[in-house]
Amino acid sequence: MTENPDTATVELPEVVRRYLRAHDAHDVPTTLATFAPGATVTDDGQTYEGTLALTRWLERTGSEYTYTTTLVGAESEGSDRYTVVQHLEGDFPGGTVDLRYRFALDGGLISRLDIAP
Numbered sequence: 001m002t003e004n005p006d007t008a009t010v011e012l013p014e015v016v017r018r019y020l021r022a023h024d025a026h027d028v029p030t031t032l033a034t035f036a037p038g039a040t041v042t043d044d045g046q047t048y049e050g051t052l053a054l055t056r057w058l059e060r061t062g063s064e065y066t067y068t069t070t071l072v073g074a075e076s077e078g079s080d081r082y083t084v085v086q087h088l089e090g091d092f093p094g095g096t097v098d099l100r101y102r103f104a105l106d107g108g109l110i111s112r113l114d115i116a117p
Helices: 014-024 028-032 051-064
Strands: 035-043 046-049 067-076 081-090 096-106 109-116
Touching: 014 028, 014 051, 014 067, 014 081, 014 096, 014 109, 028 051, 035 051, 046 051
Parallel strands: 035 109
Antiparallel strands: 035 046, 067 081, 081 096, 096 109
């Protein structure tokens, strides 16, 4: 992940930064450790809930396409909600996309993550 410090507008919590680094590195165990038990992820119109479903989602997203990410911006929507915008370029259909990662935190872990353009 490449960071653009001019557009990152808030200091992200460590768990969000750790998720972004681990997911970018396709490190499934470290990424999975950022989620609360029973966490939910919505990505590509599908919802994944719980450790087994999140593990399968992470394994698929880490191997399906090759891409690079650039942090475009981030904002806080309260003490436990953050939106991160990343620009992706790669061999997926369309080749480029800006994705919004909407994080909800609970007890220092990610309880919900919604990913959409």
